[in-house]
Amino acid sequence: MTIEGWTQTLGAGPLLLIAAAAIAVLLVLIIRFRMHALIALIVVSLLTAFATGIPTDKVVSVLLSGFGTTLGTVALLVGLGAMLGRIVETSGGAKVLADYLVNLFGEKRAPFALGLASLIFGFPIFFDAGLVVMLPVVFAVAHRLGGGMLRYGLPAAGAFSVMHIFLPPHPGPVSASALLDANIGLVVIAGLVAAIPTWYLAAYLYGLWVGKRLVLPVPAILGTATAEAETHPPRFRTVVGVLLLPLVLIFLNTGLNTLATSGVLEESVRQQFWFQILRTLGETPVALLISVLVAALVLGMRRGLHGSALEKLLESSLGPVCSVILITGAGGMFGGVLRTSGIGDALADVLGDLGVPLIVAGFLISAILRVAQGSATVALTTAAGLIAPAVAAADLNGMQIAAIVIAVAAGSVVASHVNDSGFWLVSRFFGMDVKTTLSTWTVMQTIMGIMGFAIAAGVYGLASLAGS
Structure with a gap:
């Protein structure tokens, strides 16, 4: 949010100290004093707004x-x-789907199977939407095989994360590609080269390692299968069809958007009614709404669940996630205060003239902005915008520019913590407290960022040799 007529007068040093103090106070309130995360986030957001000089009549x-x-x-x-x-x-x-995956890959490879399915789902579908669609399958596998939540949850969540970070048509790499004038096709190639090994090491193997040392119970946030369902489960193809429906609809939307922005489709086609309708049907909330209606029909009404029973089932799903939604919103509130106060801009000014190679500067600026204000998209687009003039002036080939896009994207995922709404989403859905989330999810995201940057730097170096 931009406040008209107000300019931040504090320098970068005081702003960074305030941000660091705010994060420290928040962690102490939640971990040491066991204050509810929603209240703690609101209190610290309010105090931070006053401390950074945001006009009092604009704080709320x-x-x-x-x-x-x-x-x-x-x-x-x-x-x-x-x-x-x-x-x-x-x-x-x-x-049913969990049993199929376990039978196909074997019990020992179940976490790999969940991660592989999530990688496929994660190509067109955003992180948060993909995670909530995949969670019931993750929970079912964890219930059947045991071993705790993290063993199965981290490989799946990590798969959605790497796809969201590195690959178009997700908004981060697309916006960075536009700012740096990168070839989308080459960004996809470089993104795949970075995403797959990063997932395998930082999410799959790391998830197995952490899962052995920290066995967390499977949350009951989505309920459990009924006795009727246990004896008369739905068909495998029906379940797959229901879960693939939002994927197909969202892919339709992203595909049409890509064709439109790339200029493949003429303006007259983009303005036609059928084109706009198809894009709307593929918007994530609409796609999920359609999927819920179809699921209610084929997995509910056709299986004998009607009227008030179906209504109560749907109503019962909202109570447990209310806390998830509110705390995630409060995390966004805290990040919004940090952005409005000018902390991100102050960091950008300080870091903009770093005397380091372009690819390193892009990663560092993106990573520090991410830690400071929470939003990966803001960190990525800000960092890409800062280095764009230097990239344009340098004599770089297409693959070098694509590697810089991946490096900046890698920086934007480093150190997900309490000012990141995604941190709270994972924390609540996985049934973890803040300390546990910091020691698992935050560490995993940081490894992803560092490894992604290392691979991007390798691609950049090879592209430099090939172009010389």
Whole structure:
């Protein structure tokens, strides 16, 4: 949020000290004093707004703007995703799919199977939407095989994360590609080269390692299969069709958007009614709504669940995720205060003239902005914008520029913590407290960022040799 007529007068040093103090106070309140995360986030956001000099008559507006913007993105996705998950879980559909994956890959390879499925799902579908759709299957596998939540949850969540970070058509790499004038096709190639080994090491192998040392119970947030579902489960193809429906619809939207922005489709085609309708059907909230309606029909009504019973089932899915939605929104509120206060701009000014190679500067600027204000997209686009003039002036080939895009994207995922709404989404859905989330999810995201940068630097070096 930009405040008209107000300019930040504090320098970068005081702003960074305030940000560091705010994060420290927040962690102490939640971990040491066991204050509820929602209340702690609101209190610290309010104090930070005053400390950074945001006009007092605008403080509440800034808080509500950050909260509302995050809820506008997350609330419908989590709510509709929870409904879809509850239907799939209680109908026995999640167990059917889990049994199929386990039988196909074997019990020892079940975490790999979940991660592989999530990589495929994660190509067109955003992180938060993909996670809530996949959760019932993850829970079902964890219930069947044991070993705790992290052994199965981290490989799946990590798969959605790497796809969201490195690959178009996700917004981060697309916006960075536009700012740096990178070839999207080459960015996809470089993104795949970075994403797959990064997932294998930083999510799959790391998830297995952490899962052995920290065995967490499987949350009951999506309920359990009914006795009827246990004896008469739905068909495998029906369950797959229900879960693939949002994937297909969202892929339709992203495909049409890509064709439109690339200029493949003429303006007259883009303005036609059928084109706009298809794009709307593929918007994530609409795609999830359609999927919930289809699931209610084929996994609910056709299996004898009608009227008030179906309504109560859907209603029961919203209570457990209310906390997830509110805390995620409050995390967005805190990040919004940090951005409005000018902390990100101050860091950008300080880091903009770093005397280091372009690819290193892009990664460092993106990583530090990410740690400071929480939003990966803001960190990525800001860093890409800062280095864009230097990239344009340098004599770089297409693959070198694509590697810089991946490096900047890698920086934007480093150290997910309490000012990141995604941190709270994973924390609540996985049933983890803040300390546990910091020691698992935050560490995993940091490894992903560092490894992604290392691979991008390798691609950049090879491209430099090939071009010389």
